[in-house]
Amino acid sequence: MSAGDTHTHGSAEVAARVERRWATIAVIIVVGMALLAAFAGIHRATMPQPRVETTDPSRIHLSGEFVESNLGSVLEANGNVTVRAIGQQYSFTPACIVVPVDTPITMRATSADVVHGILIQGTNINTMLVPGYISEQLMRFTKTGDYLMPCQEFCSFGHEGMWGKVKVIDKADFANRAKGGGRLSCVGQ
Amino acid sequence: MLVNRKLILAHFWLAFAVFGFALTLGAWQMFIRSPIGTWLSNPELYYRSLTAHGTVMGYVFPTLVAMGFGYAISESALEQRLVGVRWAWTGFWLIVAGAIMAVVPVALGRASVLYTFYPPLIGNVFYYLGVVLVVVGSWIWVALMAINLRVWRKAHPGAPVPLAMFANVAGSYLWAWTAVGAALELLLQIIPVAAGLKATIDAGLARVFFSWTLHAIVYFWLMPTYIAYYTIVPRAIGGRVYSDSMARISFILFLVVAMPIGMHHTFADPQVGAGFKFIHSAFTALVALPTLLTVFTICASVEIAARLRGGRGMFGWIRALPWDNPMMLALAFSFVMLGFGGAGGLINMSYQLDASIHNTQWITGHFHLIFGGAIVIMYFAIAYDLWPHLTGRELIDIRLIRTQLWLWFIGMIITTFPWHWVGILGMPRRMAYFDFGDPAIAPQALSVTFSAIGGFILLASGIMFIVILARGMRAPRVAAGPYRFALAVHQPATVPVALNTHALWVALMIVLTLTNYGYPIVTLALTEGTSVPAVYVGAQ
Numbered sequence: 001m002s003a004g005d006t007h008t009h010g011s012a013e014v015a016a017r018v019e020r021r022w023a024t025i026a027v028i029i030v031v032g033m034a035l036l037a038a039f040a041g042i043h044r045a046t047m048p049q050p051r052v053e054t055t056d057p058s059r060i061h062l063s064g065e066f067v068e069s070n071l072g073s074v075l076e077a078n079g080n081v082t083v084r085a086i087g088q089q090y091s092f093t094p095a096c097i098v099v100p101v102d103t104p105i106t107m108r109a110t111s112a113d114v115v116h117g118i119l120i121q122g123t124n125i126n127t128m129l130v131p132g133y134i135s136e137q138l139m140r141f142t143k144t145g146d147y148l149m150p151c152q153e154f155c156s157f158g159h160e161g162m163w164g165k166v167k168v169i170d171k172a173d174f175a176n177r178a179k180g181g182g183r184l185s186c187v188g189q
Numbered sequence: 190m191l192v193n194r195k196l197i198l199a200h201f202w203l204a205f206a207v208f209g210f211a212l213t214l215g216a217w218q219m220f221i222r223s224p225i226g227t228w229l230s231n232p233e234l235y236y237r238s239l240t241a242h243g244t245v246m247g248y249v250f251p252t253l254v255a256m257g258f259g260y261a262i263s264e265s266a267l268e269q270r271l272v273g274v275r276w277a278w279t280g281f282w283l284i285v286a287g288a289i290m291a292v293v294p295v296a297l298g299r300a301s302v303l304y305t306f307y308p309p310l311i312g313n314v315f316y317y318l319g320v321v322l323v324v325v326g327s328w329i330w331v332a333l334m335a336i337n338l339r340v341w342r343k344a345h346p347g348a349p350v351p352l353a354m355f356a357n358v359a360g361s362y363l364w365a366w367t368a369v370g371a372a373l374e375l376l377l378q379i380i381p382v383a384a385g386l387k388a389t390i391d392a393g394l395a396r397v398f399f400s401w402t403l404h405a406i407v408y409f410w411l412m413p414t415y416i417a418y419y420t421i422v423p424r425a426i427g428g429r430v431y432s433d434s435m436a437r438i439s440f441i442l443f444l445v446v447a448m449p450i451g452m453h454h455t456f457a458d459p460q461v462g463a464g465f466k467f468i469h470s471a472f473t474a475l476v477a478l479p480t481l482l483t484v485f486t487i488c489a490s491v492e493i494a495a496r497l498r499g500g501r502g503m504f505g506w507i508r509a510l511p512w513d514n515p516m517m518l519a520l521a522f523s524f525v526m527l528g529f530g531g532a533g534g535l536i537n538m539s540y541q542l543d544a545s546i547h548n549t550q551w552i553t554g555h556f557h558l559i560f561g562g563a564i565v566i567m568y569f570a571i572a573y574d575l576w577p578h579l580t581g582r583e584l585i586d587i588r589l590i591r592t593q594l595w596l597w598f599i600g601m602i603i604t605t606f607p608w609h610w611v612g613i614l615g616m617p618r619r620m621a622y623f624d625f626g627d628p629a630i631a632p633q634a635l636s637v638t639f640s641a642i643g644g645f646i647l648l649a650s651g652i653m654f655i656v657i658l659a660r661g662m663r664a665p666r667v668a669a670g671p672y673r674f675a676l677a678v679h680q681p682a683t684v685p686v687a688l689n690t691h692a693l694w695v696a697l698m699i700v701l702t703l704t705n706y707g708y709p710i711v712t713l714a715l716t717e718g719t720s721v722p723a724v725y726v727g728a729q
């Protein structure tokens with residue numbers, strides 16, 4: 001018995017019509033999703049870092065923006081805050097980052113050795129640290145408090161011990177601490 | 190017409206043996222990092238285990254299943270003796286040699302780089318060479334599938350290629366091309382460093398190469414499952430394939446759009462610009478299309494079976510389905526897990542939503558639901574369905590088979606749902622242990638405990654699966670008859686050339702990959718000063 005014998009030409013047409021309808025719905029769903037992502041990206045400005053920046057990890061200790069004395073948080077003239085940090089096996093420097101609440105913050109970070117990641121729990125801040133490249137993340141905290149910041153990427157045997165901290169403090173308090181113009185951190189506090 | 194049954198059985202048995210090994214490691218890992226296990230005094234053992242688990246589950250197990258199933262399809266769908274049997278055995282032994290060569294340094298702690306490699310971490314060179322051998326062995330299979338189809342075409346000019354073989358060859362081409370990304374990373378970047386010929390490596394470029402493989406490989410794992418949906422399930426439950434051409438279109442779409450989307454794995458990486466991230470995100474949305482088409486076609490095919498059995502009404506037919514048939518059960522479980530996993534995948538696909546769960550336990554939950562759940566449960570179903578034809582003996586433990594499938598489904602849900610939850614809370618993946626005494630982490634302890642329990646349910650199910658197959662080797666003999674695939678409601682007498690050949694689609698796949706990957710790869714390769722010193726694992 002072959003299928004063609006038992007079914008009329010009409011049923012094939014019905015099948016084709018239903019199929020086409022479903023295919024159309026499927027295409028609409030997919031295009032809709034892509035448009036939604038584009039809208040969210042452009043309208044809410046939540047797009048990935050636009051520029052690829054590189055840095056030589058074997059020289060970051062010696063010169064440039066990631067020398068040790070330049071790591072931590074700094075209050076810029078326009079009131080924004082820039083945080084610079086590096087990840088290395090198996091810690092972040094600084095291990096505790098202090099930032100003010102309700103302030104636009106730019107975090108610039110890189111790795112000194114292997115691939116690491118920064119994830120701040122309870123937020124959408126999540127980026128990879130790839131040696132040789134600089135990661136930039138824009139952020140803004142709406143609540144003060146302490147946040148855990150684990151390394152989210154496997155970086156060899158000590159990976160499970162690589163936890164940093166983010167301390168979000170009052171704006172005035174931060175401005176006060178930043179008066180000297182130095183680089184702030186909350187290491188040891 | 191299954192002639193080379195020993196060859197096919199060898200692939201399946203090796204696949205399920207390594208699967209049992211990796212499954213045991215997986216359960217142990219979940220136990221050890223949960224609050225019910227005691228902490229390891231040496232966390233490095235965890236990463237050894239994790240590397241072995243991922244390498245076996247990611248490369249060895251699905252490849253062997255696809256190969257064994259592919260040989261079975263070639264012989265039974267084409268009704269033609271396998272051409273190149275000697276080569277097929279060569280491929281098999283290459284995989285055996287490669288798997289051993291890779292696992293020994295891992296066991297010795299000299300290659301704890303996980304199956305995703307992570308340069309500039311560099312492990313023992315034999316680990317990478319082992320992986321290369323596994324891939325080379327599987328490429329022999331790719332060539333054999335193409336050759337067997339060509340031989341058949343010569344003998345049947347213009348005839349429609351049987352759907353199962355059409356899909357099987359599409360899957361093999363997808364694999365051949367997707368493996369190129371990791372092969373380039375290994376051959377051009379990692380192995381020279383591991384062998385001591387070079388001391389630096391561009392980690393960013395390596396991650397882009399790997400993303401070329403890392404996403405499409407999932408669709409390679411998926412192919413046997415989709416072939417089973419279309420060509421085994423409807424026959425096994427007494428139905429018909431709703432549409433032969435829809436099936437072909439789905440497989441073609443997988444071939445074309447599964448490839449150039451892997452950069453969604455680098456959404457959080459600094460070495461890829463925003464433009465290519467958006468392009469890959471949009472293409473990722475596109476790959477939902479063949480799955481949506483498949484869900485529709487398979488549901489319609491199942492409905493046909495139900496109505497043939499006397500099912501009535503808008504939804505009443507669902508009750509008329511043969512729910513005691515293991516194939517029906519496996520399909521239903523697979524679809525549920527595919528639904529949840531797919532929904533999670535749509536979240537990962539979007540740059541904006543991905544940021545909240547990138548590299549957390551959510552991701553582990555997502556791909557265990559898709560691969561370990563939706564895909565592997567159909568591997569079980571494929572084995573159950575083929576076994577009597579391969580062994581000439583009946584599988585008698587039908588109740589046990591049902592229990593095994595139920596356990597796998599329940600175990601997978603209990604394992605992965607809590608993972609999704611702690612992922613949203615920001616629990617990072619790939620950690621040997623957590624300090625649940627820390628008040629900030631303590632709330633996650635209960636979820637992690639559930640996952641560990643799920644892991645042991647999965648282990649129990651896996652053991653049952655192997656026992657059922659082993660018992661099937663000594664069951665009473667039956668004449669299983671020729672192995673057949675499901676027929677379509679309108680079985681095509683002719684098929685348009687575009688739906689009967691692969692050349693056009695393979696060309697499109699390659700062109701799309703080159704447009705979506707070419708520019709970023711070339712720019713990264715030409716950027717100076719981004720190579721960093723290698724960090725050798727276990728060198729001290």
Ligand SMILES: [Cu+2]
Nearest residue numbers: 116151155162
């Ligand atoms: Cu790290």
